[in-house]
Amino acid sequence: MPRLLAQAGVPAEYQYDVAPKPKTSVAPVYPYALMAQDARGTAKVRFAVDATGKVIFADVIAADRPEFGAALQAAIEGTEFEPALKAGKPTQSLLTLDREFSTYDDDHLVKRDDRRLFQVEQKHPEKIVSPGKLDAKLRPTETRAPTFPLALDGKVVKAEALVEMLVDPVGVPRLARVISASNPAFGWSAVQAVSQWRFEKPKSGGKEAVVRVRVPFNFNGKPAK
Numbered sequence: 001m002p003r004l005l006a007q008a009g010v011p012a013e014y015q016y017d018v019a020p021k022p023k024t025s026v027a028p029v030y031p032y033a034l035m036a037q038d039a040r041g042t043a044k045v046r047f048a049v050d051a052t053g054k055v056i057f058a059d060v061i062a063a064d065r066p067e068f069g070a071a072l073q074a075a076i077e078g079t080e081f082e083p084a085l086k087a088g089k090p091t092q093s094l095l096t097l098d099r100e101f102s103t104y105d106d107d108h109l110v111k112r113d114d115r116r117l118f119q120v121e122q123k124h125p126e127k128i129v130s131p132g133k134l135d136a137k138l139r140p141t142e143t144r145a146p147t148f149p150l151a152l153d154g155k156v157v158k159a160e161a162l163v164e165m166l167v168d169p170v171g172v173p174r175l176a177r178v179i180s181a182s183n184p185a186f187g188w189s190a191v192q193a194v195s196q197w198r199f200e201k202p203k204s205g206g207k208e209a210v211v212r213v214r215v216p217f218n219f220n221g222k223p224a225k
Helices: 032-036 066-077 112-123 184-194
Strands: 003-006 041-049 055-063 084-086 089-091 093-101 140-142 158-167 173-181 210-220
Touching (some): 041 066, 066 093, 066 184, 112 173, 158 184, 173 184, 184 210
Antiparallel strands (some): 003 093, 041 093, 158 210
């Protein structure tokens, strides 16, 4: 279970009466290579949320595997919060999120359908079609842009990432993984974003299909200093 904790001894400017609340679940994408190994572990990220609910700082302070820390950091940076309150007014806050990564944990970071498609991918890859074999072009119905990694904003002007995923028969992206990235942080951000996309149901030969898709992302940040 994830634990959202206020840090002991935080500066007065980060203290609050009512804790901030995420508007959506802070669910990181399980690193594909570690999921394939059934690798498990924990990660802890310290982060700050401003008075508008925007994450303005995030840093990995502990992780059994670097990938777990990077995945959790990307999830936090891509989450909007209801800001903390102090004397009834929105205020900034400093917190720590402690997350366990397990392929069979209570929060289901790896869902049953993810495990099923992983088995298909490993044992029957011929059942997964390419976009060119679909009856119609795969069209997204919901998208969200990836977040520019906070630690690199102002230091990198442009960056790229290439993400691969399987889109299941009902249009849900699964098993997203980074194929390439100009910096690993951009890959994690892209994977986190694309995992929340939704597509029209893919069909091939009039039948429901699972399709392997690659999506390129381009990032534009502030001028480098």
